[in-house]
Amino acid sequence: MTQKYRLDKEGYINRKKSISFKFNGKKYFGYEGDTLASALLANGIHLVGRSFKYHRPRGFVGSKEDEPNAKVQLYDGAKTEPNAVATEVELVEGLVAKSQNCWPSVSFDLGAINNFLSKFLPAGFYYKTFMWPKSFWYKIYEPIIRKTAGLGVAPLKPDPDRYEHKFEHCDVLVIGSGPSGLASALAAAKNGARVILAEDKSQFGGSLLTDQVTIGNKTGKEWADETIEQLKSMPNVVVKNRSQVFGYYDHNMMVMFERTKDHIESPSEYIPRQKLWYIRAKEVLVSTGSIERPLIFGNNDRPGILLASAAKEYIKKYGILIGKKPIIFTNNDSAYDTAIEFKKNGINPLVVDVRKNSESTVVKEARDLGINIKFSHAVANTKGYLRVNSATVGKLNNDRSSYENLENIPCDCICVSGNWTPTVHLSSQSGNKLKFDEIINAFIPNQSRQNETAVGSANGSFTLKKSLEDGFHKGFEISNRLTKKNIKSDTPSSNEKNYGKHENFWCMPLPKNKDYKRCVDFQNDVYVSDIELAIREGFRSIEHVKRYTTLGMATDQGKTSNLNGLQLVSNIENKIVPEVGHTTFRPPYTPVTIGTIVGREVGKHYRPTRKSPMHSWHEKNNAVFVDAGLWLRPRYYKQGNETLQQAAKREGANVRKNVGICDVTSLGKIDIKGPDSAEFLNRIYTNAWMKLPVGKARYGVMLREDGIVFDDGTTTRISENHFHMTTTTAQAVNVLAHLEYYLQVVWPELDVNVLSTTEQWAGAAVAGPKSRALLKKLFPKIDVSSEGLPFMGFKEENLFGVPARVFRISFSGELAYEINVESDHGIFMWKKIMELGKSMGIQPYGTEALSTLRIEMGHVAGSEIDGRTIPSDLSLEGMLSKKKDFIGKRSLNREAFLNPDREKIVGVIPVDKKTMIPEGSHLVKDKNAPLPNPKLGHISASCWSVEYNNPFSLAILKEGKKRIGEKLYAMSPLKNKSIEVEIVSSHYVDPKGERVRS
Amino acid sequence: MLEIKCPHCGSRSQNEFSYGGDSSVKRPELGKEVPDKDWDDFIYFRNNPRGKHSELWHHVAGCRQWFKVLRDTSTHEIFKTAKLTEEL
Structure with missing residues (x-):
C-alpha cells in the first residue's frame, strides 16, 4: 500500500524499515520512527475520532502531547489501553488501534445526531435536565449518558504487564x-x-x-x-x-x-x-x-485543520505533507515557516494573515518564494464533513467585527497559528x-x-x-x-530567522446572520457559545466557568484551549486576562497509566505478608487462612467437607472437653527494660503495677488520653527491671509508638527502653481441661500444680533442650498455658506439643474457634474495643486504680462518660435459640416502629456457643446490664432479618472464672 | 512528598515518618488537679496556624525517635529540625 502523503526526502524516519499496523480494522504501512499519527497522516487519514459530546468528526490537531482529538484505543483484551494519544504512540510492528466514542464506525457514527440537537445540549445541559425525578439519575440517566459521552473502554482483565x-x-x-x-x-x-x-x-x-x-x-x-x-x-x-x-x-x-x-x-x-x-x-x-494556540473561527474543528507547527513537524520530522492544498491561517510570523516548508516541497500554500502587514525576514522569504499572502484576511468558516474541503475567507472590516467580502476557497487542510503559550x-x-x-x-x-x-x-x-x-x-x-x-x-x-510581533486577534467574528460553531476546547467540546452562556448565567470566576462548561477539564488538560478560553472570558467581561487569572495546573501533565503509578504493588505485593514460623505446618494440615493485619492466621483446620461454622464448633468443643493448641505468634510482644519499667507501666496501664512480683503476669488495660480504651493484654515481670508485654495483633504497632511517645516526649526522665520482639518469639496457646497433664509431659521439671504454677504464673524452662517461657494465661477462659520459644524453634515446639498431646485428643484450633471461646466467656476484643468505648462500657471498671493517676484517667469523669444510659456490654441470645444474629445488627425495642427506628445498641460479635449449643452474641447496649432479661429485636436490614432476642450477662460461660484458676 | 531531616539519621522521604501534632503542647503532670477547661484544651484543641508551626514527627521506619520540626503549613517549607532535647 502506498503512503500517498509521504515525501521522498525529509524526516528522521528509517525508510528501509517498513512497519505494518492496523487502524479501525484496516492494514496500513509506515516507517520506523513514525508515530501512529504520522503513519496515519502518511496514508492520508485525518479522521480519527468523534468529539466527546456532539460526536463531530475529528482529526489531528497537534503533533505531540498537546493533541486533543486523536485519542485511540490500543490493542484488545487484557493489553488494551484506552485514550492513548496517537501523536505520542510510537509505531511498532503489529500495532492495533481503533477510534473511540463512535458507533458503528468513525465515518458513520449514529451519535452524531447530538450535533443536530446541539441547540438543546448547551453547557450545563446535564445539570439542568436530569435533575428530576431524582431516582432516575442513578439508574437511567447516568448509564445512558456514560455510554454516549465518553472516551475509551477500560480493560476488564488484569494488566499482563509489569x-x-x-x-x-x-x-x-x-x-x-x-x-x-x-x-x-x-x-x-x-x-x-x-x-x-x-x-x-x-x-x-x-x-x-x-x-x-x-x-x-x-x-x-x-x-x-x-x-x-x-x-x-x-x-x-x-x-x-x-x-x-x-x-x-x-x-x-x-x-x-x-x-x-x-x-x-x-x-x-x-x-x-x-x-x-x-x-x-x-x-x-x-x-x-x-505550545501553539489554535485560532477560533467557524467550524474550526474539522479533520484537516491542524496547528501550523504540527504541519511543519510532520514535514520535517516524518517527511509527510498533511495536505496538498494548504491554507495557512495566522496572526503571527511563525506560521510562515510552515508555508515555506510546503513551498520547498512543491506545494503552493495560501497564507491568510489577520494582520495588516509584517516586514520580518521570514515573511520576506515567503514573499520571495512567491507564496500568496492575504493580509487583513481571516477564515470565517470551513466546509467538509469528514474532512475540510474549503474555507470561507474574507477581508476583515476596519473594526474587525465582520467581513467585507467572503469567498470560498477549496483546500484540503488549514494550518492555524494563534501564537505560542x-x-x-x-x-x-x-x-x-x-x-x-x-x-x-x-x-x-x-x-x-x-x-x-x-x-x-x-x-x-x-x-x-x-x-x-x-x-x-x-x-x-x-x-x-x-x-x-x-x-x-x-x-x-x-x-536564526527574525520573527516580528504577533497580533492579539484570535477569535474570528461570525459572518452576519450565521451562528457557526466555533470550538475552543476540542476534546471536551466547548464552544464560544458555551462560554458566553456561562457568563450570561452568572458564572464569573474562571474556576466556575471551567467547571460549568468543562473547558480545559479533559485528559489534555486544555493544553491548546486554556488560554483561548481565558482570553474569551476577559473579552466578554471587559477585563484584562491577569484579572481573570488562570485555573490551577495539576499533575499529571500528560495522562499516566494506573499500572505505572501502582508499580509492583499489585496482588500479593500490595503489602508484605507476615507468617508465623509454624505456617508450613498449618498449610500441611488444611488450614484455611485469614488476614489479621499483615499476618496470615489459620482461621480453621478443615476436615472433610466441614463448613467454617462446623469446624469452629468442633475445634472449640475440643478445647472445652480435651485440649487445643492455637498459634498466637502474631500477638504483639514488647520487651521493656530499665529501672523505671514498673513505674512506666503504672502510668501506661489503668491498674497497679508497682507490686507485681517477679514471675507473675497481670492483665492490663491501656487508655488513650481521651479516656477511650486503646488496647489490652498481659504483661509479665521476667525480673526486677524486665517486663514482657503482649498486645493485640491489630494494635501491636500502635502500642509501640504510644510507648515510645511517652518515654521520649512526655517522660524523658524515666529510664526505660522498649523494643518490639513480636517476631523473635513463636507462641502457642495450649488450652483445655487436659492442658495441665500435657504441660507435665512437656516440662517434666516444672511443678505444674495450681500451687507450683498458679493462674498468671510464669516460668522459664527448657522444652527438650530448647529454652522456653511458660505463662499460665488464658484467652479462651479454660485452664490454659502459653508457651513461647525463639522463632527458629517454633516448629519444633509445635510438633512436640502435637506429638505429646495426641493421646489426650489434642487438636489445633484457629481464630474462628478462638473467637467463639472468647465471645461466650465475655472477653472483649477489637470488636468491642472499637475506639468508642470506655472501661465501664466494657465492664472493666474494676481495672481502674483509684490510688494512682494514669493515661486517660482525667478524661473519665467527663459528663458524657458518666451518663448512666451509655451503651455498655451485654450478652444476647435469640429467643428461638436457633438463629445466628448477624454482627452489626441494631437492637431496637419495636421491630415495626417507623423509620428511623430508635437504636438501643448493636451486636458487636456473634458465635455459636459450644458450651450451650445455641447462638450467642455480645452487644453494646444502652443502659447495659440493667436490661438483662428484657426482650428486644436485632434488626439487620442488610441481611433482611429481624430476630427476637433476650438480653443476658456477657459472661455466658463460667461467669465466676473458676476454670482458669482450676 | 516532603523531605525531612531526621536529626539522628539525616534527610529521608516523608513516607518513613509519621506526624505527631503540635510540639508545643505539654501534657499536664500526672497526679495534678487539672481544671476541666485546661484538660479539654489539652485533649481537643489545637492551633491551626497558617505559616510556621512547630511539630512532632516520629521516624517510624527508621531510628524510631520522635523529634521536632519547624514547618510552614502553607508552603511545606521546613526551616529546622531538632532533637527533643534541643530548641527549635
Missing part, C-alpha cells in the same frame, strides 16, 4: 531537551553537577529538529546530536528519552514515567512496560518549551506565581516557591539566541550554587 518504580537523586534535573534544555544540562554537567536530562520524545532536540537554524557551524539537529553524545559520555549525567516528567511535588520531588517497552518490536519478557521515577532534585530547570504546567505545579506577559499574551513563570527555574520558551523567550544564552547562563549559575567549581561554558554563536 511496571517498576525507581528512586533517584540529582543536583539538577533538566526537563526537556530543546535548545535551552540542552544548553543548561551541558553547562551544569560541565560545572560538575549530577544532572538528569529528561525528554518526553524518542528523539532529543525539541525545536532544533524542525527549525532552520545554525549553532556554531552546525545545523541545529547536528548540534543537538553532538551535545547529547557529549552528555551521555559524562559519568555525572543521566540522559533519558521517552521520559515524561509529569508532576512537580513538594521539596523538589519530581515524578516521571519512562516508556521502556511499547516501542520495541519483540521485547524481552523481563522488560517492564513503564518505569515510574521519583526524582529528588536539588534544582530543577524547566525547559518544557511552548509557554508550557508553564510544571512551574505552576511547583507553586510558582505566574505572571501575565503582555507582549506574548500568555502566562510565564515569575516567582519560584521551590528551587525551580524556567528557561527558554517555557519562560517566554522565543528566540534561539535567548534560549541558548539563558540555558548556558542558568545552567552554570544553578549548578555553581551546589558545586562551587566555577567552570563556565561559552554560549556558541547562533543564527
